[in-house]
Amino acid sequence: MGNEINIPTIDVNIRVKAQQVIKDDQSSCTGELPVRRWKVELCMLNEKDEEVVLDIVSACIFYLHPTFKEPVRKFRQPPFMLEEEGWGEFDMDIVCHFIENVGKFTIKHLLSFEHNAIGIDYAIKVPCHTPLIREYLSKNFELPDATFDKEQEKTISQAQLKSWINLIPKLDEDSVTEIVQLILRHPAVQAEVNKRERHDDFVMGLYQLPNELLQTIGDYILHGNEQDDL
Template identity: 35%
Template sequence: MSILYVNRTVRIKTTQNIISEKSPVEGLPLRQWQVNVLILGPNGDESPAYIFEKCIYRLHPTFRNPIRTKIEAPFALEEKGWGEFTFSISCFFLRGAGEVEFLHELTFQDEVYYLDFNIKVPCHVPELRRVLELTGPVPEAVAPADLTYKTDMEKWIQKLLASDEELATNVVNKIMHHPAVAREVERKPLDECFVVDLRQLPESLLWDIGDYILNEPPVK
């Protein structure tokens, strides 16, 4: 039940220029800037990063509404300002297949510049495989996903129920340290109890948990 991954390069591209509006800070002109999330093809050609279903920008807290969610590739963010700063962009793969986070530095030295990031993209999800094929080769799927996934899930749940405390603790840690889960937990008050349904977890995380449990030695 191992997850297949394929390598891709994501490009965070920025364009910026000085505008005529008066800057609130003397000596620092006001600039219009835009950031796009792109993916590179085998020949280095750029295209919108359709592997993601949404991207969340976390700007400097001095911005009005500093957390911005974009749901349409290339997830363009347009803003204006006078200062340089570094911010994070969380990008979520299609069909809940996981997420990646990029740190992007906004600078004003060049009118157009970019940062490239090499990432591993899970390709066991049919919809994600289809868009990955637009930007390069994708490994063959090992097995029909639905039937194998459901059958194996029943197997590892039964093994987990019969497991010792160490295996259960390791599974809980895998869940709690997943970026998407950790972010949701951070939003909860410290004194609030909550229950997580397995069906709420990202599919890539479920595959990872199942692969880990089924490859653990049986409980003696």
């Protein structure tokens, strides 16, 4: 496995759909721009370019122009749809968080009144290494295998991993901190962290850690418990 941790991803298109209409109940004054009702909604495109529910996202935050009374709007379930009214076009950031806390992505979208209705597609990469997000993605996409280290499968069983994990709550705070540092100091983990933006969130499964790192963690957990028993 070397000094790399491969988090499998797939390419997905997110569609931002916008609709707008000029309000009827307003006076027409020379030199004033008409006020419009508008809405913006997000969906996902499957492999056939069909619109499907954006169920791989747990929350979307819309950052509007600061002149709005509430310029930050958060939605926690699909459909991620924002409805508002105003006269001006502006750029908005839409920050979307994946389910299972595997990361987030940002769409920079221009709210334009050039068309009454329009859909604009944005290409993103979606991590597909955790169970729930794989389950949701598999309904609409062919997924790459969640690769395992074959040598790791031979030497460290799921039962061993589970037994080590069950011992962690029995360790003191310093020991738990040391385990975290063992993981963060490993070159493979550092290399993966360095690929990310500073404030990006992502999740690694235990099975993705190098075999020798898992063995070191297991030895430390067992050694710590042996010391406690002396």
